[in-house]
Amino acid sequence: IITYDPTRGGVSVVTEKGDTTRSFLLVQEAKPSDSGRYTCNPSNAQSKSITVHVLNGEYPAAMQHGGQARQPRLYSLLLCLCLLLY
Numbered sequence: 001i002i003t004y005d006p007t008r009g010g011v012s013v014v015t016e017k018g019d020t021t022r023s024f025l026l027v028q029e030a031k032p033s034d035s036g037r038y039t040c041n042p043s044n045a046q047s048k049s050i051t052v053h054v055l056n057g058e059y060p061a062a063m064q065h066g067g068q069a070r071q072p073r074l075y076s077l078l079l080c081l082c083l084l085l086y
Contacts (some may be wrong), residue, residue: 008034030054 010028015021027034035054041047 032056 015023032054039049
């Protein structure tokens with residue numbers, strides 16, 4: 001289960017089910033106020049947390065992309081943060 005503040009708007013959860021279930025928290029129009037610590041706490045696995053920093057503008061030297069191609073701005077803040085739910 002992923003919980004978030006639904007009053008913010010522009011936040012959605014996408015869940016891909018299969019042998020391994022993956023959930024993604026997508027934040028549209030991310031602002032510095034969306035920065036903070038995000039935690040995924042699945043019922044059947046250990047919780048994991050990350051700290052997200054939302055910057056004004058784009059500063060590629062300050063961004064970590066995990067070696068993958070950049071996603072469109074809409075998905076540039078993949079906050080999941082719950083990449084694997086067993």
